[in-house]
Amino acid sequence: MMLTTISLAVIGLFLVVTPVEMNNPEVGCYRSCRCLLYKVFCRNDHSTWDWSKDYCENLGGSLATIDQQSTHKAIKKIIKETEGVNERKCHNWGFWIGYYDPRDPKPSRHKAHPELFEWLQTDPPCVQFVKWAENQPNDQIEEDAGGQNCVQLWYKPKAKGDFDDEYCYEKKGFVCMFEEECPCANDSCE
Numbered sequence: 372m373m374l375t376t377i378s379l380a381v382i383g384l385f386l387v388v389t390p391v392e393m394n395n396p397e398v399g400c401y402r403s404c405r406c407l408l409y410k411v412f413c414r415n416d417h418s419t420w421d422w423s424k425d426y427c428e429n430l431g432g433s434l435a436t437i438d439q440q441s442t443h444k445a446i447k448k449i450i451k452e453t454e455g456v457n458e459r460k461c462h463n464w465g466f467w468i469g470y471y472d473p474r475d476p477k478p479s480r481h482k483a484h485p486e487l488f489e490w491l492q493t494d495p496p497c498v499q500f501v502k503w504a505e506n507q508p509n510d511q512i513e514e515d516a517g518g519q520n521c522v523q524l525w526y527k528p529k530a531k532g533d534f535d536d537e538y539c540y541e542k543k544g545f546v547c548m549f550e551e552e553c554p555c556a557n558d559s560c561e
């Protein structure tokens with residue numbers, strides 16, 4: 372696939388910055404002492420979960436791992452405050468992240484097992500953050516027997532940013548994550 376032929380707008384950009392690095396908007400560092408850059412993308416005609424995963428990887432990153440609450444808050448802030456991102460044509464009710472149920476759909480039918488979802492990227496080994504929306508994951512096999520096996524940050528009025536399992540073939544916005552060179556020594560990260 373020629374990525375150059377696909378027009379895809381980067382509509383949000385967030386640099387994780389700790390208080391000590393607030394004067395440096397280019398890069399920041401986490402308490403976990405990894406520097407992570409998150410970019411939020413609008414949906415397009417191709418952006419299923421798999422396509423979005425490949426897209427992030429082709430850029431040298433991965434679909435986002437949300438490693439802690441502050442990251443979750445920051446991504447929600449991008450979505451809320453970046454012009455156009457909070458419009459449905461951008462998100463189609465959600466943004467893919469790198470969290471999914473890797474099992475063959477069949478044994479997972481009829482029941483959702485939140486404990487069996489996995490992050491695509493668990494290195495950097497930060498504490499991974501999970502915040503399911505109320506009554507999710509629900510697998511929703513009534514509409515598709517394969518169930519819902521990919522996770523989005525839901526974006527609808529009463530569940531902004533909460534996790535929801537969704538059919539992997541839906542076209543959504545998505546969040547990529549990139550590891551950046553850290554400007555500060557690990558110990559200086561609070």
Ligand SMILES: [Ca+2]
Nearest residue numbers: 479518519520
């Ligand atoms: Ca499932």
Ligand SMILES: [Ca+2]
Nearest residue numbers: 509510535536
């Ligand atoms: Ca669901």
